Amino acid sequence: MENKIINLSVDPVEFSSAEIDNLKWTDHTASACKGLQSLVLSGDIHKAGLFTQRVRLSANCRINPHFHPDGARMVTVISGTLYFAYGDEFNATNLKALPEGSYFTEPKNEPHYAMTKDEVVLQVIGIGPVEKTQYLV
Numbered sequence: 001m002e003n004k005i006i007n008l009s010v011d012p013v014e015f016s017s018a019e020i021d022n023l024k025w026t027d028h029t030a031s032a033c034k035g036l037q038s039l040v041l042s043g044d045i046h047k048a049g050l051f052t053q054r055v056r057l058s059a060n061c062r063i064n065p066h067f068h069p070d071g072a073r074m075v076t077v078i079s080g081t082l083y084f085a086y087g088d089e090f091n092a093t094n095l096k097a098l099p100e101g102s103y104f105t106e107p108k109n110e111p112h113y114a115m116t117k118d119e120v121v122l123q124v125i126g127i128g129p130v131e132k133t134q135y136l137v
Contacts, residue, residue, distance in 0.1 A: 010050055013042045025056060033061035041123075045130040054078070055122045057114075064090055065113040070131040073106040073124050080120035086112045088136050111136060 015023070025037040035058025043051030057063075057080075065088050083095035084104060088111040095115065098104060106112055 010042055015041065020054070025054075033057055033063050035059075035061060043128065045126075045128045047128055049128055051126055051128050051130075053124045053126075055124055057082070057116045057120045057122070059116060059118045061114075061116045061120075062090075063114045065111045065136040066133050067109050067111045067136075068106060068126075068131070069109060069134055070129065071108050071127050073126040075104050075106060075125075076123045077102040078121040078123050080116065080118050082114055082116060082120045082122065084112065084114045086110060090137070 020039070020041070023039055025039045028036040028038065035056075037056040039054045039056075041052040041054060043049055045051050045053065077098050077100050079100050081097050081099045082102070083092075084098050085091065085094040085096060087094060090113050092115070
């Protein structure tokens with residue numbers, strides 16, 4: 001087991017929902033899902049420390065099995081319904097519907113996959129620095 005000391009302090013940040021809607025989202029057009037966008041609310045995903053990020057997935061988005069080698073993430077479904085499962089092969093029968101308000105984790109190196117039918121917004125909390133997502137397909 002690797003022991004690390006990580007600074008989990010955060011700077012004061014506050015946004016109303018209207019302010020969040022007006023912030024600039026980053027397009028990830030080369031990602032697994034066309035229409036995937038993200039927005040960092042606090043922290044810096046490229047530096048050591050805690051971060052909070054919003055991720056917006058377009059309707060009919062399919063995210064193939066992948067894992068995050070850098071660490072665990074804790075995710076809350078802010079809006080929409082995400083269909084999510086753990087595993088290294090995409091199997092639609094294993095997908096669980098996670099509607100608005102649902103919570104799940106993405107443990108370090110744990111393969112998982114997802115899809116949407118309508119637009120979904122997630123809130124992701126993790127510890128940086130974030131490394132490149134590793135796709136299995």
